Amino acid sequence: xxxxxxxxxxxxxxxxxxxxxxxxxxxxxxxxxxxxxxxxxxxxxxxxxxxxxxxxxxxxxxxxxxxxxxxxxxxxxxxxxxxxxxxxxxxxxxxxxxxxxxxxxxxxxxxxxxxxxxxxxxxxxxxxxxxxxxxxxxxxxxxxxxxxxxxxxxxxxxxxxxxxxxxxxxxxxxxxxxxxxxxxxxxxxxxx
Amino acid sequence: xxxxxxxxxxxxxxxxxxxxxxxxxxxxxxxxxxxxxxxxxxxxxxxxxxxxxxxxxxxxxxxxxxxxxxxxxxxxxxxxxxxxxxxxxxxxxxxxxxxxxxxxxxxxxxxxxxxxxxxxxxxxxxxxxxxxxxxxxxxxxxxxxxxxxxxxxxxxxxxxxxxxxxxxxxxxxxxxxxxxxxxxxxxxxxxx
DNA sequence: CTCGATATGGAACGTCTGTTCTATTAAAGC
DNA sequence: GCTTTAATAGAACAGACGTTCCATATCGAG
Numbered sequence: 001x002x003x004x005x006x007x008x009x010x011x012x013x014x015x016x017x018x019x020x021x022x023x024x025x026x027x028x029x030x031x032x033x034x035x036x037x038x039x040x041x042x043x044x045x046x047x048x049x050x051x052x053x054x055x056x057x058x059x060x061x062x063x064x065x066x067x068x069x070x071x072x073x074x075x076x077x078x079x080x081x082x083x084x085x086x087x088x089x090x091x092x093x094x095x096x097x098x099x100x101x102x103x104x105x106x107x108x109x110x111x112x113x114x115x116x117x118x119x120x121x122x123x124x125x126x127x128x129x130x131x132x133x134x135x136x137x138x139x140x141x142x143x144x145x146x147x148x149x150x151x152x153x154x155x156x157x158x159x160x161x162x163x164x165x166x167x168x169x170x171x172x173x174x175x176x177x178x179x180x181x182x183x184x185x186x187x188x189x190x191x192x
Numbered sequence: 193x194x195x196x197x198x199x200x201x202x203x204x205x206x207x208x209x210x211x212x213x214x215x216x217x218x219x220x221x222x223x224x225x226x227x228x229x230x231x232x233x234x235x236x237x238x239x240x241x242x243x244x245x246x247x248x249x250x251x252x253x254x255x256x257x258x259x260x261x262x263x264x265x266x267x268x269x270x271x272x273x274x275x276x277x278x279x280x281x282x283x284x285x286x287x288x289x290x291x292x293x294x295x296x297x298x299x300x301x302x303x304x305x306x307x308x309x310x311x312x313x314x315x316x317x318x319x320x321x322x323x324x325x326x327x328x329x330x331x332x333x334x335x336x337x338x339x340x341x342x343x344x345x346x347x348x349x350x351x352x353x354x355x356x357x358x359x360x361x362x363x364x365x366x367x368x369x370x371x372x373x374x375x376x377x378x379x380x381x382x383x384x
Numbered sequence: 385c386t387c388g389a390t391a392t393g394g395a396a397c398g399t400c401t402g403t404t405c406t407a408t409t410a411a412a413g414c
Numbered sequence: 415g416c417t418t419t420a421a422t423a424g425a426a427c428a429g430a431c432g433t434t435c436c437a438t439a440t441c442g443a444g
Contacts, residue, residue: 007421024303026218030402040422041403051402102302109365110294110302111216123365158371159378166358173301173315179350186351186382199391222432232392233433243432 009047012037016048017058022101024111025055056118062104063126067133074133080141081191084160088184091164095171096180102172106165130164131157147191156190163187201239204229208240209250214293216303217247248310254296255318259325266325272333273383276352280376283356287363288372294364298357322356323349339383348382355379 015037019028030051034041048054073087095103105123112119134157142149167180207229211220222243226233240246265279287295297315304311326349333339359372 022306024218026216027303027307029400031400042405042423043421045403046420100306106361107302109361110299111219113365114214114292114294115219120365127366155371155374155378159375162358162362162372162375163355164358165361166354166356169298169301169357169361170354173305173312174319179347180354182347183351183354186347187379189382190378221430223430234393234435235391237433238390 007039007043012039013048013054013058013061016054017062017104018101020055020058021062021104021107024107025051026111052116052118056122059104059108059119059122063122066105067126067129070130070133074137080137080146081188083137084188084191085184088164088167088188089181092167092171092177092180092184095168096175096177100171100173100175103164103168106168107172109165110169127161130161133157134160151191159190160187199231199235204231205240205246205250205253208246209254209296210293212247212250213254213296213299216299217243218303244308244310248314251296251300251311251314255314258297259318259321262322262325266329272329272338273380275329276380276383277376280356280359280380281373284359284363284369284372284376287360288367288369292363292365292367295360298360299364301357319353322353325349326352343383351382352379 016033019032019036023032030041030044033044033051033054037044039047044054048057069090070087073083073090076083078086095101105126108119109123113123114120131154135153138147138151138153138156141147142151142153163183167183170176170183171180208225211224211228215224222233222236225236225243225246229236231239236246240249261282262279265275265282268275270278287293297318300311301315305315306312323346327345330339330343330345330348334341334343334345355375359375362368362375363372
């Protein structure tokens with residue numbers, strides 16, 4: 001049996017993720033990663049492949065975590081308005097922690113999606129998943145009489161998705177949490 | 193008197209703007225600019241300064257054009273709902289033309305704002321201008337009885353601004369115009 | 385024609401980039 | 415103790431990057 005890894009693969013991946021999130025793909029050099037992760041060049045290549053592969057792995061991890069979080073949240077038995085209010089609040093807090101690096105998914109959509117097929121595929125799939133999860137939760141809310149049956153759950157889900165994108169951009173570039181919360185509150189009025 | 197410039201300074205600047213818009217700052221090399229603008233390196237440096245200066249000039253031009261457009265539109269005597277509906281429609285069409293390069297301002301907010309003070313200052317000022325223009329138009333609409341007086345015009349303006357950001361991201365990465373229009377329609381329901 | 389300013393092509397520059405190679409050290413299992 | 419695998423440091427690489435310099439050609443005004 002070989003020697004055991006001396007660094008936690010998942011933990012270092014998360015550190016790389018945070019660097020990419022704060023600085024973007026192009027603005028994060030491999031030398032930056034070596035310096036700030038405390039792992040040698042060669043070990044990074046052996047463990048994660050090249051820079052693109054590392055980025056994609058980090059992005060996939062980020063998206064999966066987000067999907068899991070949303071799915072769990074939407075399964076809670078609370079009223080849909082309460083659930084969505086909490087969800088937006090959580091997202092705003094998460095995107096504004098430690099400065100305002102914004103959302104890795106949104107940053108990837110802007111920086112890489114148009115030129116990198118793998119990234120585009122990842123975010124497109126996530127968008128569909130997001131919309132499906134929300135649409136089915138909203139449909140259930142309609143059956144329970146929580147929101148009007150005349151509304152289109154898919155359109156509502158897409159609207160909420162677009163709202164999340166806007167909040168992520170604003171949190172990265174403007175960083176005013178109070179106005180983000182107010183926007184979330186107004187956005188959820190579409191349910192009324 | 194010296195020799196006259198052989199290229200249209202404003203026209204070439206617009207071409208550079210489109211390149212930056214489609215590919216971002218880091219992904220657009222100076223060699224790309226030389227190749228695709230049909231102007232020599234030296235002339236570009238003499239006319240616009242270095243790459244950063246060229247980008248900032250292009251971004252400023254883009255923001256100013258956007259502000260002018262919005263200001264003119266909001267001054268029209270039409271009802272506020274009709275005006276905003278048209279405005280969103282125009283923005284969606286403009287952001288989705290020629291592929292989906294998205295919005296140079298939003299792209300700059302994501303790629304450069306956190307690391308480039310000049311860019312951050314430009315977009316922050318634009319955000320304030322946008323919100324002020326919208327807030328005062330909404331206040332006027334309240335005085336005319338077009339929308340309820342109980343609503344906060346500033347909060348509504350910020351909500352609409354955040355909505356625009358989200359639509360720009362979605363148009364760049366997803367490019368589904370139909371869902372963008374539907375989102376715009378739902379967003380404007382906050383006025384009801 | 386001449387002078388002054390401009391445009392242009394190409395070479396040159398350091399620097400940074402992502403990536404690979406080599407050599408050495410270190411732990412875990414047989 | 416040997417083998418195997420992993421970690422590390424450092425050198426080396428070729429290519430791209432932004433930028434500057436130089437020599438030359440071109441046009442307008444005097």
